[in-house]
Amino acid sequence: MNIMVLADSESKALYDFYDPKRMEGIDLIISCGDLKAEYLSFFATLCPVPVLYVMGNHDTRYDKKPPEGCICIEDEIYVHNGVRILGLGGSREYIPGARNQYTEQQMTRRIRKLRRKLRRQKGFDILVAHAPAAGVNDLDDLPHKGFQALRDLIEKYEPRFFLHGHVHANYSRGFKREDVLGKTTVVNAYEYYVIHYPDQ
Numbered sequence: 001m002n003i004m005v006l007a008d009s010e011s012k013a014l015y016d017f018y019d020p021k022r023m024e025g026i027d028l029i030i031s032c033g034d035l036k037a038e039y040l041s042f043f044a045t046l047c048p049v050p051v052l053y054v055m056g057n058h059d060t061r062y063d064k065k066p067p068e069g070c071i072c073i074e075d076e077i078y079v080h081n082g083v084r085i086l087g088l089g090g091s092r093e094y095i096p097g098a099r100n101q102y103t104e105q106q107m108t109r110r111i112r113k114l115r116r117k118l119r120r121q122k123g124f125d126i127l128v129a130h131a132p133a134a135g136v137n138d139l140d141d142l143p144h145k146g147f148q149a150l151r152d153l154i155e156k157y158e159p160r161f162f163l164h165g166h167v168h169a170n171y172s173r174g175f176k177r178e179d180v181l182g183k184t185t186v187v188n189a190y191e192y193y194v195i196h197y198p199d200q
Contacts, residue, residue: 002027007164028080033089037065045068052070054073054089054130126162
């Protein structure tokens with residue numbers, strides 16, 4: 001299964017100069033946040049595959065106008081062709097009380113509330129977040145610091161992939177498209193990238 005992941009920045013190659021051939025062989029599209037609702041709706045309209053999304057810290061308008069034809073997987077486990085996909089959007093809280101921003105304790109509580117779903121599904125195969133996990137592809141400043149709670153979740157369940165955004169390619173010279181945390185491949189979805197999930 002080929003999955004196109006998106007985050008943070010609209011791709012001119014995909015959007016302004018859309019060519020259906022670029023989407024050939026794509027089986028699923030996943031947004032890791034901070035993209036306009038219209039941008040995601042564009043793919044849902046033109047591509048015959050599900051478009052899943054979590055919210056980034058700038059996606060506050062989704063409450064009034066969510067992406068049409070897309071599936072929100074916030075705090076849910078969505079199963080596609082047998083692949084279990086868990087969504088946990090948002091970033092570190094750097095503006096007190098802001099939407100889609102969480103303290104470490106708040107993110108920990110969100111994950112605790114998922115225990116029953118995780119037990120029912122016997123874990124998950126892909127974790128989709130906006131923010132990175134602590135110590136993997138994150139930065140030292142508060143807004144872009146990763147969540148320890150996400151790292152703990154990954155280390156406990158060992159999903160095949162962890163997909164995130166939030167850390168843009170131009171933020172530092174150390175940008176990594178892919179990394180590894182234990183048995184999990186970590187992917188920064190900035191702009192767009194295609195991953196292959198082995199057939200079940």
